[in-house]
Amino acid sequence: MSSLTASRALAPVGTAGKFFAFGLDVIRALFRRPFQLREFIQQAWFIASVTIIPTALVAIPFGAVIALQVGGLIKQFGAQSFTGSASVLAVVQQAAPIGTALLIAGAGGSAIAADLGARKIREELDAMMVLGIDPIQRLVVPRVLAAMLVAVFLNGMVSVVGVAGGYFFNVVLQDGTPGAYLASFTALSQLPDLWQGMAKALVFGLIAAIVACYKGMNAAGGPKGVGDAVNESVVVTFILLFIVNFVMSAIYIQLVPPKTG
Amino acid sequence: MGVEIKVEHLSKSFGKQLIWGDVTLTVPAGEICVMLGPSGTGKSVFLKTLIGLLKPDQGSVVIEGTDIATCSEKELYEIRKLFGVLFQDGAMFGSMNLYDNVAFPLREHTKKSESEVRDIVMEKMDLVGLVGAEDKLPGEISGGMRKRAGLARALVLEPEIVLFDEPDSGLDPVRTAFLNQLIVDLNAQIDATFLIVTHDINTARTVPDNIGLLYHRHLAMFGPREMLLSSEEPVVRQFLNAQRVGPIGMSEEKDADELEAEKDQELPPLPPIPLQLEPSNGIPRRSQRPPGEWCRMNGVTPPPGSFDGNMSMATGG
Numbered sequence: 001m002s003s004l005t006a007s008r009a010l011a012p013v014g015t016a017g018k019f020f021a022f023g024l025d026v027i028r029a030l031f032r033r034p035f036q037l038r039e040f041i042q043q044a045w046f047i048a049s050v051t052i053i054p055t056a057l058v059a060i061p062f063g064a065v066i067a068l069q070v071g072g073l074i075k076q077f078g079a080q081s082f083t084g085s086a087s088v089l090a091v092v093q094q095a096a097p098i099g100t101a102l103l104i105a106g107a108g109g110s111a112i113a114a115d116l117g118a119r120k121i122r123e124e125l126d127a128m129m130v131l132g133i134d135p136i137q138r139l140v141v142p143r144v145l146a147a148m149l150v151a152v153f154l155n156g157m158v159s160v161v162g163v164a165g166g167y168f169f170n171v172v173l174q175d176g177t178p179g180a181y182l183a184s185f186t187a188l189s190q191l192p193d194l195w196q197g198m199a200k201a202l203v204f205g206l207i208a209a210i211v212a213c214y215k216g217m218n219a220a221g222g223p224k225g226v227g228d229a230v231n232e233s234v235v236v237t238f239i240l241l242f243i244v245n246f247v248m249s250a251i252y253i254q255l256v257p258p259k260t261g
Numbered sequence: 262m263g264v265e266i267k268v269e270h271l272s273k274s275f276g277k278q279l280i281w282g283d284v285t286l287t288v289p290a291g292e293i294c295v296m297l298g299p300s301g302t303g304k305s306v307f308l309k310t311l312i313g314l315l316k317p318d319q320g321s322v323v324i325e326g327t328d329i330a331t332c333s334e335k336e337l338y339e340i341r342k343l344f345g346v347l348f349q350d351g352a353m354f355g356s357m358n359l360y361d362n363v364a365f366p367l368r369e370h371t372k373k374s375e376s377e378v379r380d381i382v383m384e385k386m387d388l389v390g391l392v393g394a395e396d397k398l399p400g401e402i403s404g405g406m407r408k409r410a411g412l413a414r415a416l417v418l419e420p421e422i423v424l425f426d427e428p429d430s431g432l433d434p435v436r437t438a439f440l441n442q443l444i445v446d447l448n449a450q451i452d453a454t455f456l457i458v459t460h461d462i463n464t465a466r467t468v469p470d471n472i473g474l475l476y477h478r479h480l481a482m483f484g485p486r487e488m489l490l491s492s493e494e495p496v497v498r499q500f501l502n503a504q505r506v507g508p509i510g511m512s513e514e515k516d517a518d519e520l521e522a523e524k525d526q527e528l529p530p531l532p533p534i535p536l537q538l539e540p541s542n543g544i545p546r547r548s549q550r551p552p553g554e555w556c557r558m559n560g561v562t563p564p565p566g567s568f569d570g571n572m573s574m575a576t577g578g
Contacts, residue, residue, distance in 0.1 A: 118355070127352035127411075130312050131366045131418075132341045138369075 022214045029137040036142045043146035047108040055103045059158040063165030066090045071174045084181035085188040091162035092193045097200040099158040104151045105237035109212035113233040116216025117226035144209040151205030190259045196252045211237045263291035263454035264421040271320035286483040292548040293455040295465045298475035304458040313337045345420030351411030353399035360395035363414045385413040404431045425457040449540040467538045487555040490534045533566035
């Protein structure tokens with residue numbers, strides 16, 4: 001009985017360990033030739049096609065909400081000329097990576113987990129291994145790289161669309177001045193903000209794809225198992241990405257001191 | 262020429278549940294073997310252990326001097342190139358059409374030009390009777406066709422060992438008969454080692470050179486076809502003749518009361534041993550033995566009517 005409770009209590013540790021080992025396998029396979037260029041391009045195109053439109057649609061209200069919130073607040077301080085800079089700072093530093101994380105995990109990751117899960121329960125992955133082909137190298141590596149690439153692009157897109165949305169709400173709906181909005185862009189934000197956004201997106205893409213692949217490849221128990229795998233992969237990715245976002249933001253703020261107006 | 266598979270003291274359990282223990286057998290090179298067993302005795306698990314998809318808890322599986330159970334990942338991927346495996350549902354890649362599915366191993370492992378690939382793929386498609394269906398997706402065809410396509414893919418790299426996971430499940434009797442004939446013809450043609458996992462008795466009685474029976478978490482018997490078909494051993498006898506009387510029950514083995522109740526029941530006589538299926542061109546396979554040879558050599562009298570050419574294929578009981 002005691003061994004049963006012990007094994008139950010330690011089960012999460014085992015799962016984390018297996019996941020970590022899987023991650024190391026993927027990283028090792030990243031450098032193994034031949035590189036699956038065709039699969040990479042197909043997957044990049046596929047992930048982009050399922051994420052671009054939802055991301056754009058999420059980015060507009062994101063930028064708008066920040067503009068509304070910050071605009072209202074900043075008016076009370078009488079610092080309307082800084083609205084643009086505040087909204088750029090918020091969008092580029094936080095909203096863009098978070099928006100990317102949501103979509104890359106929710107749309108891209110779930111699609112990857114569903115695809116690999118279905119292959120797993122149809123014994124396609126077994127068949128592949130028996131044919132002497134390592135599914136990690138053949139299927140997982142291209143997906144991970146594709147997710148990383150698409151995440152960086154999505155990050156850029158959320159930045160642009162979010163700032164544009166903020167501009168629209170500030171200038172058109174809150175009667176801000178276009179000149180002041182644009183001119184204050186660089187007052188608080190700086191170039192490294194963009195780099196850190198991209199770095200975050202890159203890491204988010206990596207984590208989302210590895211979690212999705214791991215969950216998909218370990219699906220068990222028929223069609224229901226695939227559904228469970230997709231569900232778990234999205235939840236786990238969200239949790240991981242938000243934690244990683246916090247950690248990376250904290251490190252960034254220590255490394256690059258905020259610019260003062 | 263095929264390759265020998267040497268299995269020694271193999272055990273596998275999932276958690277605390279022992280699937281089978283201490284399995285020792287040698288699948289002779291170039292011969293056809295059938296592994297039988299009631300549903301749920303881990304026949305598929307045995308197959309997956311042989312190709313290293315599952316790691317056994319104990320024991321070894323030695324193929325060409327490499328132990329599958331302990332070798333490195335890299336060696337495992339090398340040794341798997343000797344194998345062709347037909348999975349239960351064919352395990353075709355759902356995103357590719359049949360042609361690309363069959364061409365897949367060639368494109369991944371060889372540097373053949375597209376026209377050479379086409380020649381080999383079309384030859385194998387012709388072998389399994391799927392010419393004309395190359396452009397279909399696996400989702401669009403019947404289970405039997407998927408199975409035959411899976412066989413074509415398993416054969417495309419000229420394997421030394423071919424494993425069949427229930428080739429006859431879900432097929433009608435006519436297709437099963439065709440498939441069995443195809444298996445025998447293939448063995449005559451490529452001389453590879455064949456291992457078939459099934460619970461179809463007709464296949465087991467007529468196709469193989471050797472039969473093994475997994476029962477109650479161990480290997481009950483493994484040996485030449487005629488040895489098992491003439492065996493008086495209760496489990497072997499019950500299973501190979503599809504009888505209700507014997508130690509195998511509906512769920513697992515029967516309990517003492519049920520066995521006691523059956524004690525005085527007259528066992529039906531052993532049905533005659535059918536002739537082995539011959540290659541369709543009539544030229545005997547390399548590993549084929551003359552009918553009745555084992556019985557003569559071991560002084561066993563086969564059941565009356567055995568090896569009669571006019572005998573029907575159907576089993577008794």
